[in-house]
Amino acid sequence: MPFKPHPPCLSASTDAPATAGPAVAPEPGAPGAAFSPLYRQIKGLILQSLDRGEWKPGEAIPSELDLAARFKVSQGTVRKAIDELAADNILLRRQGKGTFVATHHEDRVRFRFLRLAPDDGQHARSRSRFLECRRLRAPAEVAKALELRAGDSVVLVRRVLSFGEIPTVIDEIWLPGSLFRGLTAERLAEYKGPMYGLFESEFGVRMIRADEKIRAVPAGAPEAELLDIEAGTPLLQVERISFTYGDRPVEMRRGLYLTSRYHYRNSLN
Template sequence: MPSPTFSPLYRQIKDFLIRSLEVGEWGPGDAIPSEGELATRFSVSQGTVRKAIDEMAAENLLVRRQGKGTFVATHDDPRSFYRFLRLVSDDGTVTHTVSDPFSCELQSATPEVASVLGLQVGDRVLCVERLLRFNGEPVVFDQIYLVADLFAGLSLEKLRGGERSLYSLFESDFGVRMINAEEHLRAVAADPYSAGLLGVPEGSPLLLVERTAYTYGNKPVEWRRGLYCTRQHYYRNDLG
């Protein structure tokens, strides 16, 4: 008979806090109660609450602000723009990045898309196509598949409006916050369609980055296939 799984007390408090975020008790950008108030609420020590909050801050769920308190992380924070984007210019300079969406349409989920997003084959998904331009040059071609029921009303016009990142738009207009992501990388050759969009010869080497993004409860809500042109950029990932 398997033994019951033990969860440390601070992890239990963390789970309670995450559920509170998921149901909207505190929204993106809101201040959460103090450690003392939370300790009283859960009948635990402040040290236990602090450990739970420390872990959530490390996972970008919460943000500590010196002298102000602890706040729910938000994609509206400019520091969170393109949070998962790991492409860096070869010379290390900061480049001006612009999202240029050019297609947004309902599709039926293929077996591959359905498997990643936890849907049935044929369920409705939204497919967004866009270019990411670095200093005006197309560098990334994204095909983004979204669970359609979560993004009712999303249109190309809405995607093109303003200077917000996609994740900021998803958070503020649809109440969907991307918490974490998983990526798979491989080298591929540019097909005629992507070559034309990125301005490279057909067959040129590109980096394919397949990313699944999750919201609260580890629910997959977005799958994207990004084709990265690395002629003047490299993919950087900080480990540890």
């Protein structure tokens, strides 16, 4: 044994957070006080910084040693917090370079949210045609999904997505009006790149997670015309609710996918 045991300096969950610890509330006597380890509290602090925009998508966050000094914990504890954020696809580690805030401007992130893949593997150029973009009062169903009050302002966007000139997806997208003030059909149309990239760059709203419900439904007359198919053709209906930091819902979307040459891919782990 090369060492003798060291003096008990700042023994984590008992001393550290309560005395010399970081800006973290250990809630000692709280009733439903769910115990959470230090690294998870650090994770929460990093998430707060991301949420308030201290580090923007694509940028590097401070090094592990810097963060350790800032939060007054060891590098290992910061590392474990970042490990989880990287596993959540919120941060991205690059050895030798630093740790970066994930962004929808990378294909890696984009394909996590675009699950439609060509049967033959040949990815064709995609193009959006925007049918409308208007403000209205939230219908009850939308208000509930977005956790708004019934009647709050929402933005409705409708578009047709084509792959290689073949119309394949109809999307109906509902967004909280308060977060997307200047959003217009023109800005959507002139923007190059994925829609979530625009949301993140222009409106500071980053989607980090989504839940989907999928069904098979028959095409109605309007959908059939938009997709250039016969009414009644089976379509994949994908209802999505997207969340930003803190599990706050910020998008409700209903997609209709034509799956004759494309399929929705999924992995069960």
